[in-house]
Amino acid sequence: MGVLKSATRGVALGCFALAGSGAAFAGAWDTLGIGSLDLLYAPEDFVVESSVTYVNRNVDYDVTEASHSGGTGVTTGPVSSRATPNIWNYQGAIKFGMMDNADCLARINNPFSIEEEMDHDWRGRFSGYETQAKTFAIDATCSYKFQVGEGRYLRAIAGARAMDMTYYSQAAHPAGVPAVVDLKSDGLEYGWRVGVAYEVPAYAMRASLIYDSEINADLEGHTEVTGLAKFDSFSSLTLPQAVELNVQSGVAPGWLVSAGVKWVDWSVIDVLSVTNAAGNETVHRKLNFKDGWTVKAGVGHALNEQVSVGSSLQWDRGVGGSYSDTYTVGFGSSYAANKNVKFTLGTAAIYKTSGSGNANNLASHTVNEYEYDGSWAFAVNTKIRVSF
Structure with a gap:
């Protein structure tokens, strides 16, 4: 039993989370994926961990219908454009034991992100x-x-979360x-977290259930039509609640298996709306997300x-x-340089399946409907962990 406990623990804290690095940018805007709180359960009294993920994305949008205000059709410019620039995701965290039975985890990260850039x-x-x-979240x-x-x-x-959000778009x-359109949240926005976990350390067994609350964000800034007009702009957005269930267990000396499921209430975001100081909409996009x-x-x-x-294997419903x-x-693979330092x-x-969408703006009566084929993205994650 002691061999199972010690050897399996090394796997849990080493390569296991790493092997799921492809979870970055799964689940719509979600960059954290499943198992992002695993460091909270580390047996050491003090741990510092930093990770960076690079994602190479390859999605091309093909326009099926386009027009600008007044319903005038657009017939110039390329029909197809690469829509997904390559991206970086980061996280830094500190875990510390407050007493024998109490542990805390503090971290910074970018939990939600959208980056799209097509040919101008x-x-x-x-x-x-x-x-x-x-x-940007703490x-x-x-x-x-x-x-x-x-x-x-x-x-x-x-736990508690504090988040700052920015939104920028060009058309x-x-x-x-x-x-x-250039907007920023009016100060930090706050949310909370509760959960429970059951553990049998001798078998590296753990089951956890975590709930994250919604976060309501109010954004303000400006809209500028270069050389023609500039005015104050405002928007409000509800970032979704989430529930995550994780189970892991040692099955033999040095072997660990795990499974997790995460639900995110993306259907709470149905419309992207931007208004001017008079309350008139300048952007109205129907998103109609599903969970x-x-x-x-x-x-x-x-x-x-x-x-x-x-x-690891993962499926994410669009x-x-x-x-x-x-x-x-x-x-993934991890290497323990000594008892205090580990690299992963x-x-x-x-693989992203084919689909279709639109960026229609009902406020300005512009139309952009597009489709995209299946494509492959590739992610690389590096992590360093120092414990005492």
């Missing part, structure tokens, strides 16, 4: 050729562990100049005291529009 002269340009929606999560039997424990989990104006589901399973193995390897279903296979490297291949 593509046929759908009057509805938009660049969109960036980015977040969150803190703590747990208190109760013994509920010999070698069995129950954790009560609670072509019929006058031949760019039209820019997101992510399912993931994986296996990890400790080859020796220093090296662990792992792999929420609609530019977010179609994705299927991900991930592989992971890679993933992500």
Whole structure:
């Protein structure tokens, strides 16, 4: 039993999360994927962890219908354009033990992100050729562990999140100049987290259930039609609630299996609306998202005291529009340089299914309907972990 406990623990804290690095940018805007709170359960009293993920994306949009205000059809410019620039995702976290039974995790990350950039002269340009929606978040999560039997424990989990959000978009104006919307949240927006976990450390067994609340964001800034007009603009957005269930267990000395499912209430976002100071809409896009589901399973193995390897499979149900279903296979390895320092490297291949969507703006009566074929994306994740 002692061998199973010690060897399997190395896998859980090493390659296992890494093998799922392809989860970045699954689940619509979600960059965290499944298992992002695993560091909270680390056995050490103090852990610092930093990770960076690079994603190479390859999605081309093909315009099927385009017009600008007044219903004038657009017939110039390329029909097809690469829509997905390559992206970086980051996370930094500190876990510390407050006392024997209490642990806390603090981190910074960018939990939600959209980055799209098409050719500036593509046929759908009057509805938009660049969109960036980015977040910066600080969150803190703590747990208190109760013994509920010999070698069995129950954790009560609670936390808070503070988030800043920006939104930027560019489109072509019929006058031949760019039209820019640039918004930022009016101060930090807040949410909360609660959960519970059941653990049997001797078998590296854990089951956890975590709930994250909605976060309501109010944004303000300006809209500018270059050289023609500039005015104050406002928008409000509800970032969705989520529920995540994770289960893991050792199955043999040095072997760990895991499964997780995450539900995100993306259907709460049905319309993107931007108004001017008079309350009149300048942007009205029907998003009509449906709820997101992510399912993931994986296996990890400790080859020796220093090296662990792992792999995972993941399916993510698309929420609609530019977010179609994705299927991900991930592989990773970790190397413990000594008892305090561990390096991890992971890679993933992500297949995105074909789909269709639109960027129609009902306020300006511009139309951009598009479709896209299936495509592959590739992710690389690096992580360093220092513990005391």
